[in-house]
Amino acid sequence: MLFFESDYTEGAHPAVLAHLNETNLVTVKSYGADIYSASAADKIRAACEAPQADVVFLTGGTQTNLTVISAMLRPYEGVIAAETGHINAHEAGAIEYTGHKVLSLPEHEGKLDAAEVAAYCRGFYADETREHMVFPGMVYISHPTEYGTLYSEAELAALSAVCHEFGMSLFMDGARLGYGLMSEQSDLSLPRIAALCDVFYIGGTKVGTLCGEAVVFPRGNKPLHFLTTVKQHGALLAKGRVVGVQFDALFTDGLYFRIGRHAIEMANALKALFLRKGYELFIDSPTNQQFVVLPNEVLARLKKDVAFSVWQPLDEQRTVARFVTSWATDPAAVAQLAELL
Amino acid sequence: MLFFESDYTEGAHPAVLAHLNETNLVTVKSYGADIYSASAADKIRAACEAPQADVVFLTGGTQTNLTVISAMLRPYEGVIAAETGHINAHEAGAIEYTGHKVLSLPEHEGKLDAAEVAAYCRGFYADETREHMVFPGMVYISHPTEYGTLYSEAELAALSAVCHEFGMSLFMDGARLGYGLMSEQSDLSLPRIAALCDVFYIGGTKVGTLCGEAVVFPRGNKPLHFLTTVKQHGALLAKGRVVGVQFDALFTDGLYFRIGRHAIEMANALKALFLRKGYELFIDSPTNQQFVVLPNEVLARLKKDVAFSVWQPLDEQRTVARFVTSWATDPAAVAQLAELL
């Protein structure tokens, strides 16, 4: 079987696991006050060129989204997201469970358009009945998006400007950030992201760890008593080291970026393969998720030997399939897929 | 330094970590549908002699408490707990955040008294204004309690009977269950707990894993669409294997019970040591947490070489200190402590 189903079907990158092994018997403080979490936070601050940053380690993506968003919004505020944004579509109403509305706007290959966000906000503040409506308090974006696409620096800067014009914070869900950063198409770096966002997270689960996401408040703007809020959401690990150790490994010797680079190379190879074989791309994704249009009989045949996601039917004869690469993708698998096609 | 601060200051038991290592590169399904989680669930069902049981793996204790409690209560119901119950005292209002009141009753060395719970419920249903009050819908107990004490089988059976008389479910927080099961004082087994409780969890974090708790609904009584509820609380790991693999190791060759036994032996040694040296116990705990009364000057002297918790001042001259053992406690450390005392 060849595996392209998702980037979370294996355990941890071997170097990450090695660090868990070598630190396992060291006695440390609990609840995130351990030396490994401190070291990882330092390395992340350095990588972001944000010496004032607060770095908080949480366990998973939905948990991070709901904890950060509910901590930063006031009770009368909601969060703007693309219709396809993960918080709007695939988190089981986690944001609404915290009492906040997701204000969904149209998506463009998974992205929000800064001009449309601005128009929405202008319309809101021009509306005489706005006090009966949910105030826009934050903009949520995923980068890469759910379609693997990327914001350019100009696009992110435009969103950031709109946010600040309308008193909103800008939050980037970086569940797959490593793959975004290493895409050839990316003109964004961690320092630029730290400069333009009010809060973002560097995803671990999908980029080489067993679990864990690193939330960065780049200007030391962590909400007051955030640890208590984290605890209240059941998001505080007694053994906080578990995530700290893993991020300590990820940000040692550029591992995070090497993982991203490998997956991008594998994705590029996949894309080239599909194009060479005459298949059409559904979306021209520059990152580790590739969306390909497959005739239904090809899809059925491949399914026997290859694990991938059936994304959506396109028409009677064709279906969109998603192939995903990761640190664990073997170049041999891409070669074998070439033979199968 | 000698370490008796808590049972979550090291990583995982070596056998648990070994299983993470040996399964790391196997590609499996995500979100808990993996073979290791399935295997662990089977082993837990067997250990509980509850073949119908639903077993769900979550990440931490507070997360487990809030997810289970909010999923099982109806909106107008609250949960009864001892005043010192973890959900009432040390979870940052996590239960209230889900919209439910914790109805606190007096504690007796950390335990609820079944007769008092019954009296409370009788009073509630006799009160003509009860429709303006929070209905008692569940009883929460921790076993061992926050003071290390244990319910006897008779006490648990009494609580269970009261719960069922008044239409409440009985939930046992087993964050340290392994230590309770292996205490000489315990007359409870997993099968008896499964027979008497409506839901309980087998703690991993404090009994040998990096993270993870196994929730057991012993009669297949998992709430409808519980996976969606877990997701909504941000409690669903993409790599669900992380917890499944660890519990698979814990329930292989009786590891869970051996871990518990070791910690109990170490705790018994500590207790004997303190008594031999003439110190008084604050509570005569039969499990891995020992509460000792120390003169303040002894406490200050010990602090230099020994890590332990300052529980509470007792009077001007004396303080209650907590010493905790775990799978990681070295018999040599107990011997060294004897010399220091």
Add this chain to the structure above:
Amino acid sequence: MLFFESDYTEGAHPAVLAHLNETNLVTVKSYGADIYSASAADKIRAACEAPQADVVFLTGGTQTNLTVISAMLRPYEGVIAAETGHINAHEAGAIEYTGHKVLSLPEHEGKLDAAEVAAYCRGFYADETREHMVFPGMVYISHPTEYGTLYSEAELAALSAVCHEFGMSLFMDGARLGYGLMSEQSDLSLPRIAALCDVFYIGGTKVGTLCGEAVVFPRGNKPLHFLTTVKQHGALLAKGRVVGVQFDALFTDGLYFRIGRHAIEMANALKALFLRKGYELFIDSPTNQQFVVLPNEVLARLKKDVAFSVWQPLDEQRTVARFVTSWATDPAAVAQLAELL
């Protein structure tokens, strides 16, 4: 000044106020257990031909929506509504505050389309990732809608069938129900609504009372301990009589329907007037809200003597204005408006 701004700018219909006056000094039970609430409930059951119905009196529309919806949904469920539905657009996130997502679908002159709801549900249950999504648990419609439009009996029956096919309840927000029932275009009656909906409310605030809405659970299907839920939402009046007395008057001698009829006659006169004067209707509303396209200079001129709502700009030169009638609309005001135009 001529008043067409809304149907809640005066106090109560004189007959409603008279009943408050004549019952004022009678000592009755509190919290809705009074004789007037009982009498009003009886009359509503009779009008609905629903002898099993539970009738509960609440104070306002948003309060009713949030109380009913949160009491009937399970934690993992959301409520389907038209994009323009009041709960989605103009209730300040009240539904989300209770932890539930509003699943918005396209609107057609303010209405949901049963086929689109069915397609949404079919898509949902066909989606392999649905357990990560919000389950559709209820359909919310307003009747008349926010645009004054009405569901036909066939349309309501179709929605009802879809709801029951997919295990959802159907909830009708009848804030302006009286105006809908008395429209010439309506082929729906209270008994038909009671037969097709799982819960609905008969609006008082906008149809002649000072405040108050009557929630009807037509098949005695009031959620368990609903009084406690009402209390929990701060929606239980100590002097429950306040709403009971008013609905007792509304449902005596057909007052509710006479109020509706008068407003419809006034709205018809307005519509005829606008068409006669050559103005275009934005939506051809059959109820007491009329949406007219006005050239901006006409709008500016009228504003001096007439109170009405500026709904939305249509283009550079024209604006949509809303004119609303009620029990309080004086035929003389319509005549005077004719002169002004």
Add this chain to the structure above:
Amino acid sequence: MLFFESDYTEGAHPAVLAHLNETNLVTVKSYGADIYSASAADKIRAACEAPQADVVFLTGGTQTNLTVISAMLRPYEGVIAAETGHINAHEAGAIEYTGHKVLSLPEHEGKLDAAEVAAYCRGFYADETREHMVFPGMVYISHPTEYGTLYSEAELAALSAVCHEFGMSLFMDGARLGYGLMSEQSDLSLPRIAALCDVFYIGGTKVGTLCGEAVVFPRGNKPLHFLTTVKQHGALLAKGRVVGVQFDALFTDGLYFRIGRHAIEMANALKALFLRKGYELFIDSPTNQQFVVLPNEVLARLKKDVAFSVWQPLDEQRTVARFVTSWATDPAAVAQLAELL
């Protein structure tokens, strides 16, 4: 039948109802922006000698408590209340539904003790695990309390000082404030309350209106976008005039105080009567609720002709009964009760 069951069993004071009648047909702005609400707010500001005060009209007590408390607390904060405080005991978990814990402290005839509150806060801030606990963010008191007792000015000043020492706000639930202000035992006035509290409400429902409570933020310290929060809680009346008109009447010619005075005189007469007849007081209440110890046979006999509340059994032979007076209490009823005793 003689009526002493509660202070909310009749409609409105005749002068309040008269004002509803005389203003009924005036067309005004909705949602609380009407001239009567403005006038009432002005009169309340004058009565409180608080020209900067924000005054907001809500409908009922529980609604007011949950709206104010949830708007003023941060997510990680809870509210301190006496164990017998209304929000802790008789509001169906309304505060918890908004996500906040009620931190209950011992009561002394229904009152909180400032020294105990201070000790609690000192203990909290000295506790090294406090970040795992709910932060005390507000103190809630009822005045008069649920037992009819009153805080002295010195007691209120002490509570106010403790609140400000520990960064908490002080909230007074004045559901029966009018009766407290007119008690001979009271040394508090509206201006003193406005000076010492951060927010309080002047109860209408139990002091002469059909419904309605006036929330006062004495230093213009209304939370940002409070109207939206009110709407979100379903607490915004379309016809906001309903409450505004009633408070406009209450604060005209000292009606609020005359109502209070009358009820106090009736309560004093009741108390004198019971003492004269040799009955014991359960609590020596200085306000309109009188708690009397009745032999069970007397209670049973009285029940035939007198409506009052059975508060709680005292012992096998005796029961505590509550007799309540209001603006509607007829002196003749007290005289008749004297004959019955």
